[in-house]
Amino acid sequence: MGGFSYEELQAILVMQGFAGLSLFSVLLLMALGLAIIFGQMGVINMAHGEFMAVGAYTTYMLSTITETYVPGFMNYYFVFSIIAAFLVAGVIGYFLEFSLIRHLYKRPLDTLLATWGVSLIMQQIFRSVFGAREVSPTLPEWLMGSYQPTDTIDIPLNGLFVLGLTAFVTGAVFYLMFKSRWGLRVRATTQNRLMSGAVGINTKMVDRLTFALGCGIAGIAGAAFTTIASTGPTTGSLYIVDTFMVVVFGGAASLFGTIASAFSIAQAQSIMEFFLSGSMAKVLTLLTIVVILMLRPEGLFSIKIRK
Amino acid sequence: MTFFYDKLLGGKQGAIGLAIIALLILVVFPLTLDLFRLNLVGKYLTYAFVAVSLVLLWGYGGILSLGQGIFFGLGGYGMAMFLKLEASDPESTKIQSTPGIPDFMDWNQITELPWFWVPFESFGFTLLAILTIPALFAFIIGFAMFKRRVSGVYFAIITQAIALILTVLIVGQQGYTGGINGITDLRTLNGWDIRDDSSKYILYFINAFLLLGCVLVGRYVLTSKFGRLLLAMRDKEDRVRFSGYDVSNFKIFVFCLAAMMSAIGGAMFTLQVGFMSPSFVGIVPSIEMVIFAAVGGRMSLIGAIYGTLLVNYGKTVFSESFPEVWLFLMGGLFIAVVMFFPNGLAGIYEKYSKRLFSCLRNGGDCGRRVTARILSFRTKSRATDDRRTGEAA
Numbered sequence: 120m121g122g123f124s125y126e127e128l129q130a131i132l133v134m135q136g137f138a139g140l141s142l143f144s145v146l147l148l149m150a151l152g153l154a155i156i157f158g159q160m161g162v163i164n165m166a167h168g169e170f171m172a173v174g175a176y177t178t179y180m181l182s183t184i185t186e187t188y189v190p191g192f193m194n195y196y197f198v199f200s201i202i203a204a205f206l207v208a209g210v211i212g213y214f215l216e217f218s219l220i221r222h223l224y225k226r227p228l229d230t231l232l233a234t235w236g237v238s239l240i241m242q243q244i245f246r247s248v249f250g251a252r253e254v255s256p257t258l259p260e261w262l263m264g265s266y267q268p269t270d271t272i273d274i275p276l277n278g279l280f281v282l283g284l285t286a287f288v289t290g291a292v293f294y295l296m297f298k299s300r301w302g303l304r305v306r307a308t309t310q311n312r313l314m315s316g317a318v319g320i321n322t323k324m325v326d327r328l329t330f331a332l333g334c335g336i337a338g339i340a341g342a343a344f345t346t347i348a349s350t351g352p353t354t355g356s357l358y359i360v361d362t363f364m365v366v367v368f369g370g371a372a373s374l375f376g377t378i379a380s381a382f383s384i385a386q387a388q389s390i391m392e393f394f395l396s397g398s399m400a401k402v403l404t405l406l407t408i409v410v411i412l413m414l415r416p417e418g419l420f421s422i423k424i425r426k
Numbered sequence: 427m428t429f430f431y432d433k434l435l436g437g438k439q440g441a442i443g444l445a446i447i448a449l450l451i452l453v454v455f456p457l458t459l460d461l462f463r464l465n466l467v468g469k470y471l472t473y474a475f476v477a478v479s480l481v482l483l484w485g486y487g488g489i490l491s492l493g494q495g496i497f498f499g500l501g502g503y504g505m506a507m508f509l510k511l512e513a514s515d516p517e518s519t520k521i522q523s524t525p526g527i528p529d530f531m532d533w534n535q536i537t538e539l540p541w542f543w544v545p546f547e548s549f550g551f552t553l554l555a556i557l558t559i560p561a562l563f564a565f566i567i568g569f570a571m572f573k574r575r576v577s578g579v580y581f582a583i584i585t586q587a588i589a590l591i592l593t594v595l596i597v598g599q600q601g602y603t604g605g606i607n608g609i610t611d612l613r614t615l616n617g618w619d620i621r622d623d624s625s626k627y628i629l630y631f632i633n634a635f636l637l638l639g640c641v642l643v644g645r646y647v648l649t650s651k652f653g654r655l656l657l658a659m660r661d662k663e664d665r666v667r668f669s670g671y672d673v674s675n676f677k678i679f680v681f682c683l684a685a686m687m688s689a690i691g692g693a694m695f696t697l698q699v700g701f702m703s704p705s706f707v708g709i710v711p712s713i714e715m716v717i718f719a720a721v722g723g724r725m726s727l728i729g730a731i732y733g734t735l736l737v738n739y740g741k742t743v744f745s746e747s748f749p750e751v752w753l754f755l756m757g758g759l760f761i762a763v764v765m766f767f768p769n770g771l772a773g774i775y776e777k778y779s780k781r782l783f784s785c786l787r788n789g790g791d792c793g794r795r796v797t798a799r800i801l802s803f804r805t806k807s808r809a810t811d812d813r814r815t816g817e818a819a
Contacts, residue, residue, distance in 0.1 A: 163583075219765070228582065231579060232763075235760055236756070236761040238757070242753065246753075405594075
């Protein structure tokens with residue numbers, strides 16, 4: 120192992136593993152929203168990455184406003200900006216479903232094209248409003264710095280925060296989908312739309328709220344993303360293919376599969392990144408997924424339902 | 427003769443459509459446009475190969491491939507590799523530390539021609555490779571996916587991922603592929619300078635004839651029994667399967683055919699534009715080519731050519747003068763085509779041409795009839811309005 124001592128190698132493994140965990144958090148936050156929309160509703164939302172960018176830009180805006188008008192509030196604004204990112208992205212998603220998506224439920228391939236158009240328009244809006252340069256919000260102080268358990272290991276605090284946020288959001292989504300009345304309605308609608316309508320579930324409203332929830336979670340992903348990297352107009356589109364691969368690889372209808380696949384993809388990529396160049400790591404990861412998907416098209420975890 | 431007329435030209439309607447597009451491409455454009463614009467049109471027409479292939483694949487087969495850029499790129503890179511090797515003979519590259527290899531390899535400290543570049547020194551092999559490698563690649567992808575009944579959005583996403591993989595690979599392996607800049611500075615084809623004016627005209631016409639040839643092949647495929655099966659598969663795949671047909675084989679065939687057409691387009695692109703780069707391989711060009719086909723009409727081979735020309739014309743005009751408006755328009759185009767004109771320009775033409783032709787034949791009283799229709803519509807709507815207000819009162 121090229122001149123590294125055992126201890127150094129261990130430290131590299133821990134830090135690289137943690138870098139993988141950060142990537143895992145962002146991928147999972149993105150993929151959760153997509154898994155809800157794609158897995159539960161069968162809608163391909165190519166503009167999902169742009170909803171993430173909406174969340175990131177919302178955070179940036181709040182940071183700028185706080186910094187200019189109430190500098191004393193800088194330590195707390197981030198918590199509010201996460202909520203704001205969720206709401207803004209969710210509301211835009213709600214209107215998108217109402218104006219566009221609901222007309223295309225029977226034509227999934229066309230939804231793909233239409234939402235690609237939406238993503239182009241949103242990218243141009245970002246570019247016109249915020250400029251083509253990448254921006255990043257001023258982070259509160261408690262997010263900066265790092266945690267050092269030993270001399271050689273160095274774990275950034277923002278990564279830890281994002282990890283915690285991801286755990287919280289994932290828990291909330293699981294509670295919402297599997298323990299609440301609303302989740303019951305969503306799952307009922309997925310399994311049998313006609314029957315759900317017949318027992319009095321407003322399936323159209325369920326669709327709209329599910330879509331809005333998925334977009335809102337993408338907004339949270341965007342807020343989390345700002346702590347790790349800066350945001351540009353095309354940031355979202357960089358992640359969209361990876362995110363789709365996460366969802367498809369995990370098995371579209373299984374939230375648990377999404378977590379497992381986000382974890383394995385992120386870890387594989389960040390560990391390979393250390394030994395190979397970044398682009399080759401990405402090529403190998405994606406190639407492995409594609410080959411596995413060719414052998415097992417239903418993904419890692421599939422729910423057996425009668426079609 | 428009737429075989430030729432019915433199968434290739436598609437009867438009277440098809441023959442007229444083909445004659446008009448041939449007239450436009452072969453006579454009108456070369457006579458009216460200067461060489462720069464004509465070269466631009468030639469470039470657009472290479473995209474039309476992909477759009478035509480998407481009509482077969484997506485319009486009739488119902489298989490949306492978001493990775494046609496892969497095959498366009500493979501064809502283009504095949505041609506570019508041959509041209510690059512010819513351009514980097516030991517004489518003109520003698521200032522390099524290793525003469526006789528392409529310049530970007532020398533910049534990346536590669537001292538020997540990689541093994542997969544060696545066969546591209548032969549023109550015959552290159553032509554063969556341009557046709558067979560994309561088809562073979564499509565066969566592997568298609569065999570793996572269609573045999574396992576992967577279709578619809580899954581197929582679209584996976585082809586998109588493959589397009590991404592290929593782009594990242596090309597950009598990452600700079601020494602072997604020329605990286606993000608692509609393969610540039612191509613000069614001659616078997617000693618024939620491809621950059622001077624006369625060769626540009628010749629290449630344009632070769633390109634145009636090949637494109638029309640692809641349309642004829644597409645016509646032939648679609649009017650045969652295979653074309654019927656393709657449509658049947660798109661609409662009710664299970665029924666075709668239960669009738670005893672092996673659906674996956676048909677899908678693999680049409681996917682390979684589409685790949686081959688796209689690759690020809692890619693090779694012609696390299697010849698006419700003089701370079702090839704990963705920006706014509708990835709996700710964005712692949713999906714843009716889908717919109718060319720969609721604008722022209724996903725069910726019309728000739729419509730796809732018009733769609734390609736029109737969208738690219740718009741792109742050139744707007745990105746020259748208002749670059750920021752163009753993305754809005756492009757995005758709007760995606761949405762509008764899907765929501766309001768699923769059959770594109772060809773659909774609109776078909777809807778209105780019949781009415782137009784019939785009233786022309788009746789002696790030019792179209793105007794009066796349209797007015798009459800508007801009047802009758804207005805009275806009708808006024809009547810409903812009256813009823814509504816009556817109810818409200």
